[in-house]
Amino acid sequence: KLKNLQELYLRDNQISVLPEELLALANLQKLALGENLLNSVPPFIGNFQHLEALDLFSNKLTALPVEIGELRKLKKLDLNWNELQELPSTICNMTEMRLLFLERNQLRSLPDSIGNLDKIKEIHLYDNQLADLPESFGKMQEIKELNLSKNNLKYLPESIGTLLNLRNLNISENKLRKLPKLSELTSLEILDISNNKLSTIKNELNRLENLTELNLSINVISTFTIDPETLPELKRLDLELNRIHVIPSAIFRLPALEYLNLSRNEIERVEKGISQLKNLSKLFLNDNRIY
Numbered sequence: 102k103l104k105n106l107q108e109l110y111l112r113d114n115q116i117s118v119l120p121e122e123l124l125a126l127a128n129l130q131k132l133a134l135g136e137n138l139l140n141s142v143p144p145f146i147g148n149f150q151h152l153e154a155l156d157l158f159s160n161k162l163t164a165l166p167v168e169i170g171e172l173r174k175l176k177k178l179d180l181n182w183n184e185l186q187e188l189p190s191t192i193c194n195m196t197e198m199r200l201l202f203l204e205r206n207q208l209r210s211l212p213d214s215i216g217n218l219d220k221i222k223e224i225h226l227y228d229n230q231l232a233d234l235p236e237s238f239g240k241m242q243e244i245k246e247l248n249l250s251k252n253n254l255k256y257l258p259e260s261i262g263t264l265l266n267l268r269n270l271n272i273s274e275n276k277l278r279k280l281p282k283l284s285e286l287t288s289l290e291i292l293d294i295s296n297n298k299l300s301t302i303k304n305e306l307n308r309l310e311n312l313t314e315l316n317l318s319i320n321v322i323s324t325f326t327i328d329p330e331t332l333p334e335l336k337r338l339d340l341e342l343n344r345i346h347v348i349p350s351a352i353f354r355l356p357a358l359e360y361l362n363l364s365r366n367e368i369e370r371v372e373k374g375i376s377q378l379k380n381l382s383k384l385f386l387n388d389n390r391i392y
Contacts, residue, residue: 104128112136112156119143127151135159135179147171158182158202170194181205181225193217204228204248216240227251227271239263250274250293257281273297273316284308284331295319295339307331318342318362329354341365341385353377364388 108131116137129149135158142157147168152175159182170191177200185206193214199222208229216237223246231252239260244267251274259281261270269291277297283289284307292312296319303324306315308331317325318341325340329351337360338352345366352361353374361378364387371391375384 107131109133112158119146121145124148130154132156142166142169144168150174153177155179165189165192167191173197176200178202188212190214196220199223201225211235213237219243222246224248234258234261236260242266245269245288247271262286280305287311290314292316300324300344302326304328310334313337313357315339325349325352327351329356333357336360336380338362348372348375350374356380359383361385 102125105128106126107128109126109129110133112133113136117139124145128151130151131154132152133156135156137160139160139162142162142165144166146166149172152172154177155175156179158179162183162185165188167189170189172195174197175195176197178198179202181202181204183206185208187208188211190212193212196217197220198218199220201221202225204225204227206229208231210231211234213235214237215235216239219240219242221241221244224244225248227248228251231254234257236258238258241264244264246269247267248271250271254275254277262282262285264286266288267286268288270289271293273293273295275297277299283305287308287310289309289312291314293316295316299320299322301324302322303326307328310331311334312332313334314337315335316339318339320343322343323345325345332355334357335355336357338358339362341362342365345363345368348363348368354377357380358378359380360383361381362385364385366389368389368391
């Protein structure tokens with residue numbers, strides 16, 4: 102009966118139904134079922150009380166049973182590449198969760214109490230249909246990586262600005278017209294806000310003292326205001342395809358800047374102040390109006 106079996110790997114098969122015989126494996130800690138043909142998960146999944154990692158990547162799941170919330174020891178859940186439209190609220194009971202992968206599904210919303218996952222380190226929600234986020238996101242104080250790229254977000258909850266341990270935030274390919282205050286995110290190292298609808302940056306990004314990469318390409322930015330002294334580690338700044346007419350002088354005072362992309366804007370001249378960028382090694386000014 103394999104009562105001592107702790108890890109079972111069944112990825113990349115033709116499994117369409119999970120047999121109840123699996124219940125005999127009461128001590129399972131890791132179950133890998135990715136790249137199969139599952140269109141549902143049976144309620145008995147909640148019986149695996151020792152499970153710490155569950156891989157359901159690339160199946161045909163449209164829903165999850167409420168019983169999945171009984172996996173109180175689960176630390177990693179991979180649901181990438183399925184067809185989920187919603188999550189059961191019981192998923193918020195899995196308070197030992199560290200890694201949650203939900204990329205390439207059809208989620209339109211998240212449970213209001215998602216913030217109960219307060220030990221989580223990473224959440225990946227790339228390529229869904231989310232229109233908003235619960236304010237409870239602010240309770241996830243241990244999160245380090247958050248990927249919300251390619252959704253339908255028009256705004257972010259203010260609580261996003263309280264995630265003090267966040268290091269990597271990707272909110273590209275959404276419909277954002279403004280940003281919440283992010284200046285408290287002093288652990289942030291990489292920030293991608295490309296491909297949105299931002300027209301103005303007015304000091305929302307100041308005080309990000311550990312930020313090294315900032316991507317604001319493919320927006321409609323015409324006003325870009327920062328305090329360069331509060332961005333001492335910024336090495337890479339991408340402002341390609343915006344509506345900048347004059348290079349903001351504050352950019353010239355970014356002490357660590359190595360990469361600057363201002364291609365496809367409406368710039369007519371390059372000011373002498375650019376010579377202050379002593380560490381600059383790559384400068385892109387293609388497709389402007391420079392004469």
